Amino acid sequence: MGEGAWLIGFLVVQRLAELALAHWNTSRLRAAGAAEFGAVHYPLIMALHALWLIGLWVFGHDRPVDPAWLAIFALLQAGRVWVIASLGRRWTTRIIVPPGAPAVARGPYRYIKHPNYLIVALEIAVVPLALGLPLIALVFSLANAALLALRIHVENDALARAGGAARPQTLANETPRR
Numbered sequence: 001m002g003e004g005a006w007l008i009g010f011l012v013v014q015r016l017a018e019l020a021l022a023h024w025n026t027s028r029l030r031a032a033g034a035a036e037f038g039a040v041h042y043p044l045i046m047a048l049h050a051l052w053l054i055g056l057w058v059f060g061h062d063r064p065v066d067p068a069w070l071a072i073f074a075l076l077q078a079g080r081v082w083v084i085a086s087l088g089r090r091w092t093t094r095i096i097v098p099p100g101a102p103a104v105a106r107g108p109y110r111y112i113k114h115p116n117y118l119i120v121a122l123e124i125a126v127v128p129l130a131l132g133l134p135l136i137a138l139v140f141s142l143a144n145a146a147l148l149a150l151r152i153h154v155e156n157d158a159l160a161r162a163g164g165a166a167r168p169q170t171l172a173n174e175t176p177r178r
Contacts, residue, residue: 001061002061002062003063004062004065005062006065007070008053011053015053021091025090025091029092030096033098034099035096036094037157037158041147041150044147048140048144051140052136056136060128060132063131065130065131066129066130069130073127073130080119082108085107086107087104087109087116097159097161100162101162121145124137124140125140
């Protein structure tokens with residue numbers, strides 16, 4: 001098995017573990033009355049990440065890994081752990097907002113409003129670059145940027161709504177799911 005296969009294998013195991021944690025947190029948050037926003041675009045997010053992993057496997061499983069890009073990837077993993085630890089039981093892959101809960105303002109959230117999205121955007125570019133696949137980095141980075149623009153808009157509105165400063169017209173077509 002080539003170096004690329006090990007890196008991609010790590011990503012797959014990591015993402016599956018994160019999905020399990022996210023599912024557990026989502027179930028617990030919903031049971032406590034939290035609402036989900038953006039459920040309509042969530043399958044697109046999942047499809048993008050699945051296609052990214054498939055593309056990495058098809059084109060990169062037998063490629064060497066560039067050590068400089070791998071070092072950047074390792075730093076991003078530290079950031080990923082920091083984000084998940086900072087959100088604790090509120091971390092999920094969906095936009096789940098507990099009723100009346102303030103936005104998290106600890107960890108990297110003290111400095112950046114959406115650090116998880118920044119880390120994911122960088123990973124989507126860095127991993128293919130580590131495998132010498134700049135076209136995959138470009139295509140998936142552009143697709144991710146388009147989806148994140150929508151997702152961040154929906155998340156900001158959901159958080160504003162939960163904090164009492166909602167702009168009702170913004171989410172007129174978005175019904176929270178409990």
